[in-house]
Amino acid sequence: MNKILESKEVRFKFDFSARRKELDEQKKEYPLSYKMFEDEIPPQYAIQILNELTDDEKTIIGYGSLGFRLPAAIGDVVANLGDIVVDSDGDGSFIMNVQELATIKAENLHVKVLLINNQYLGMIMELEERYFKANRADSYLGDPLRKSPIGFPQLE
Numbered sequence: 001m002n003k004i005l006e007s008k009e010v011r012f013k014f015d016f017s018a019r020r021k022e023l024d025e026q027k028k029e030y031p032l033s034y035k036m037f038e039d040e041i042p043p044q045y046a047i048q049i050l051n052e053l054t055d056d057e058k059t060i061i062g063y064g065s066l067g068f069r070l071p072a073a074i075g076d077v078v079a080n081l082g083d084i085v086v087d088s089d090g091d092g093s094f095i096m097n098v099q100e101l102a103t104i105k106a107e108n109l110h111v112k113v114l115l116i117n118n119q120y121l122g123m124i125m126e127l128e129e130r131y132f133k134a135n136r137a138d139s140y141l142g143d144p145l146r147k148s149p150i151g152f153p154q155l156e
């Protein structure tokens, strides 16, 4: 791989300033807003607090492919890309590669996890609500009988 990269003279550019500028403009145009529901923690609130508690430059989070973020966070720690590495993950995404907790333990890596545990493949549930009369197709992640919802351990 190294030889290929060298021979093709691939240049890695880590200058995200244009994208950051674009995002800053979008944030002004579409400021974050959400409802609070008594004891429930809206995911937007959790992410907002994460942003407040950490410095954007040093916190690495992932978007998009499920199952990607936990292993990606491991890679970030190993590559020493951030002082604080947070895997901010949905429960559906997290369980896709949950075995990597063993890697974190074995290698004693300082990966933090902010788990948005809503017991659902939430985006799928929204599509079911909108287009399929709320007919569920394995989007619920808990006990199918709903007697005892699954829980996640308190990770420290």
Ligand SMILES: Cc1ncc(C[n+]2csc(CCOP(=O)(O)OP(=O)(O)O)c2C)c(N)n1
Pocket: 064, 065, 066, 067, 089, 090, 091, 092, 093, 094, 116, 118, 120, 121, 122, 123, 124
């Ligand atoms: C590897 C992969 N498989 C399927 C999808 C399609 N997909 C997008 S969001 C989603 C559900 C995500 O559930 P969760 O991680 O719990 O997040 P939530 O929407 O509940 O916040 C799925 C299945 C995807 N993005 N990546």
Ligand SMILES: [Mg+2]
Pocket: 090, 091, 092, 116, 117, 118, 119, 120, 121, 122
């Ligand atoms: Mg979820």
